[in-house]
Amino acid sequence: MAPGPLVRLWAELVLAKRQQWNSVFAQDSEKLSCSIGHPPGSGPDDVAKENLLEVIKRKRSQVPLEMFHLRYLSVTDISAQVWCEQQIVYRREHPNLLLPENTALLDTGKSIHLARELEDHDLVMVHTTSQEDSWAIKVLNLLIMLRILQAGHRVREFPVFGVLEDIFVVGIIDQLGYTAKGELELNELKTRNQASMPSASQKKRDYFQVFLYKYIFDAMMRGCLTSDSFIHHLCLRPEQPLGPHVQEQAQRAGFTVGCFHDLLELLFLNLLLLEIPPIDRLQIEYIHQETGTPLGTEVLAYDQNDVRAKVQYFLAYWKGQRDPEGVDVEDAWKCRYCAYSNVCVWRMGESRKPSRKVERVQVKE
Numbered sequence: 001m002a003p004g005p006l007v008r009l010w011a012e013l014v015l016a017k018r019q020q021w022n023s024v025f026a027q028d029s030e031k032l033s034c035s036i037g038h039p040p041g042s043g044p045d046d047v048a049k050e051n052l053l054e055v056i057k058r059k060r061s062q063v064p065l066e067m068f069h070l071r072y073l074s075v076t077d078i079s080a081q082v083w084c085e086q087q088i089v090y091r092r093e094h095p096n097l098l099l100p101e102n103t104a105l106l107d108t109g110k111s112i113h114l115a116r117e118l119e120d121h122d123l124v125m126v127h128t129t130s131q132e133d134s135w136a137i138k139v140l141n142l143l144i145m146l147r148i149l150q151a152g153h154r155v156r157e158f159p160v161f162g163v164l165e166d167i168f169v170v171g172i173i174d175q176l177g178y179t180a181k182g183e184l185e186l187n188e189l190k191t192r193n194q195a196s197m198p199s200a201s202q203k204k205r206d207y208f209q210v211f212l213y214k215y216i217f218d219a220m221m222r223g224c225l226t227s228d229s230f231i232h233h234l235c236l237r238p239e240q241p242l243g244p245h246v247q248e249q250a251q252r253a254g255f256t257v258g259c260f261h262d263l264l265e266l267l268f269l270n271l272l273l274l275e276i277p278p279i280d281r282l283q284i285e286y287i288h289q290e291t292g293t294p295l296g297t298e299v300l301a302y303d304q305n306d307v308r309a310k311v312q313y314f315l316a317y318w319k320g321q322r323d324p325e326g327v328d329v330e331d332a333w334k335c336r337y338c339a340y341s342n343v344c345v346w347r348m349g350e351s352r353k354p355s356r357k358v359e360r361v362q363v364k365e
């Protein structure tokens with residue numbers, strides 16, 4: 001089968017929706033965030049903090065996935081729990097508190113990723129009119145890239161979908177390609193503000209992110225994903241006709257589809273018929289943001305049982321089966337750099353239960 005055109009589709013609606021969600025969370029937490037960042041023990045701030053803690057406690061009585069109106073999680077959501085789960089929760093509750101310097105770092109990192117992506121293919125903006133259209137773009141990208149991979153070429157920004165512990169999870173793999181020995185290799189690009197390799201704690205988070213990509217990719221290739229995974233978890237309408245721009249892009253890629261269900265059928269047929277191996281090699285490439293200088297490359301040792309255990313542990317929080325947990329005592333230094341340290345219940349010792357901690361992701365150096 002000939003590979004499709006070297007493009008990646010980009011849905012306008014996805015961006016618009018994401019902004020809407022951000023705005024909803026921002027409104028919801030506007031009152032909560034007012035006292036954050038002020039030093040403790042300063043009168044009215046203490047009252048505001050007490051109120052904030054009360055609101056947080058009330059919110060925590062709900063299942064987190066429902067509380068945050070989430071139909072799915074991303075790989076980065078889950079891998080961020082490796083750093084500090086409590087921080088992830090605060091970030092959801094106070095999304096407008098992302099520090100300006102962090103935003104700048106993220107933007108620079110995105111630009112570098114985009115530059116790399118454009119080395120391989122163009123981005124095509126596609127106008128979408130429904131949720132199904134937006135997801136169709138993701139599925140189309142996957143279909144196009146599967147054919148390129150099957151033809152033995154490299155792909156960038158490869159989408160993966162899976163259902164882990166009954167939660168739909170999505171991810172974007174930076175790069176997949178074949179080594180000289182014919183092994184399928186995943187390469188994750190990490191940009192660094194400092195011109196040095198990351199600390200062991202940062203590596204743990206990066207490693208787990210890459211492990212999750214392989215975990216989901218391999219399951220997807222084994223046929224673990226079904227049409228119902230999309231329809232049920234994402235509440236999509238299978239018979240929804242796809243918009244004209246989406247249909248046009250599908251046709252350009254060589255697919256004739258009328259509704260979302262047609263596209264899903266095509267995806268599962270391709271996953272069944274294409275002979276793409278599991279990922280053999282996992283590596284992370286660290287580069288300096290400012291200069292683009294390579295800082296080092298880490299090759300990872302994968303342990304599926306270990307990844308599965310950690311997935312179960314991390315997702316148990318999202319399903320409301322346990323409370324969020326902050327950092328271990330030996331990682332308390334992270335709190336000094338955390339925007340939520342003034343209000344963090346974990347840091348204040350209100351919910352510290354060290355015995356419940358599971359062993360964190362092992363760093364193999």
Ligand code: SF4
Nearest residue numbers: 084087326335338344
């Ligand atoms: Fe996590 Fe510490 Fe921040 Fe609390 S203060 S969210 S425990 S890093």
